[in-house]
Amino acid sequence: VPSTSATTLLTPIVFSVGAEDWIEFGPAEARRRVGFHDYAAIYAVPGLYEAVFQDALEMRSHIEVVRLYGETLSSLGRPAGDERVFDLGAGNGAGGQELRALGVGGVVGLDLEPAARAAAQRDRPGVYDDFLVGDLGGFLAEELAALRARAFTTVLALAAIGVGHIPPAVLDRALGLLEPGGLFGFAVTPALLPGSEDAAGLASGYPAFFAELFGDRAEELARHAYVHRLQTDGTPHHAVALVGRLG
Numbered sequence: 720v721p722s723t724s725a726t727t728l729l730t731p732i733v734f735s736v737g738a739e740d741w742i743e744f745g746p747a748e749a750r751r752r753v754g755f756h757d758y759a760a761i762y763a764v765p766g767l768y769e770a771v772f773q774d775a776l777e778m779r780s781h782i783e784v785v786r787l788y789g790e791t792l793s794s795l796g797r798p799a800g801d802e803r804v805f806d807l808g809a810g811n812g813a814g815g816q817e818l819r820a821l822g823v824g825g826v827v828g829l830d831l832e833p834a835a836r837a838a839a840q841r842d843r844p845g846v847y848d849d850f851l852v853g854d855l856g857g858f859l860a861e862e863l864a865a866l867r868a869r870a871f872t873t874v875l876a877l878a879a880i881g882v883g884h885i886p887p888a889v890l891d892r893a894l895g896l897l898e899p900g901g902l903f904g905f906a907v908t909p910a911l912l913p914g915s916e917d918a919a920g921l922a923s924g925y926p927a928f929f930a931e932l933f934g935d936r937a938e939e940l941a942r943h944a945y946v947h948r949l950q951t952d953g954t955p956h957h958a959v960a961l962v963g964r965l966g
């Protein structure tokens with residue numbers, strides 16, 4: 720994890736006003752601006768993701784979902800060391816780090832961005848047994864079979880699903896890597912849950928996907944509502960952590 724001396728070179732951090740468009744950072748003589756969701760640019764700067772999202776905006780999903788997952792493992796009597804976790808949308812490894820602290824036996828990450836893997840290897844070496852780059856939605860049958868052969872016991876998506884991030888079809892593909900009894904967990908904005916009347920939420924397809932998932936194929940084991948992070952205007956971005964088990 721980047722050192723404090725590295726992260727102090729990133730301040731002051733300033734956000735675009737009115738919408739989450741950009742992030743400006745660095746000392747007066749070397750100010751830089753990156754897109755708010757330009758993960759490639761953000762991961763390329765050591766400590767920037769942590770300084771912006773974890774420190775300034777208090778992002779918590781990697782902590783909350785892994786904590787709920789850990790509690791679920793305990794209540795099921797499943798030793799963490801026996802779990803092989805697929806970390807979907809792994810970013811620069813914040814969730815993988817939490818999973819190792821929990822004591823899980825194996826962690827494989829996947830992210831769309833090559834910069835995510837580079838940053839995870841740079842900042843959290845050894846956390847991932849393997850880190851794949853690509854779009855699971857576009858994996859060929861033999862690539863999916865190779866992933867399946869890794870015999871994951873759990874799929875987690877930490878701060879990575881929803882509008883502008885991982886769509887339902889890709890989460891579904893990841894769940895398809897699991898055998899019956901496999902666990903999954905994710906953080907989701909309430910607008911994506913069944914019963915939502917939010918137009919963007921409904922358009923994402925997630926409310927219908929979750930209704931079908933929890934209606935027919937899986938049981939919900941644990942749920943926890945919390946604040947995912949502050950928005951740049953200081954208001955809370957609410958989220959729900961869910962852990963379930965495939966039937």
Ligand SMILES: C[S@@+](CC[C@H](N)C(=O)[O-])C[C@H]1O[C@@H](n2cnc3c(N)ncnc32)[C@H](O)[C@@H]1O
Pocket residue numbers: 758780781807808809810811812813814829830831832835853854855876877878879883884885886889
């Ligand atoms: C907000 S970051 C979260 C990263 C990390 N899980 C964490 O909790 O810090 C979201 C990540 O999801 C990745 N992502 C978005 N869509 C994706 C997709 N379809 N497949 C894989 N990764 C995706 C982005 O590249 C980004 O790294």
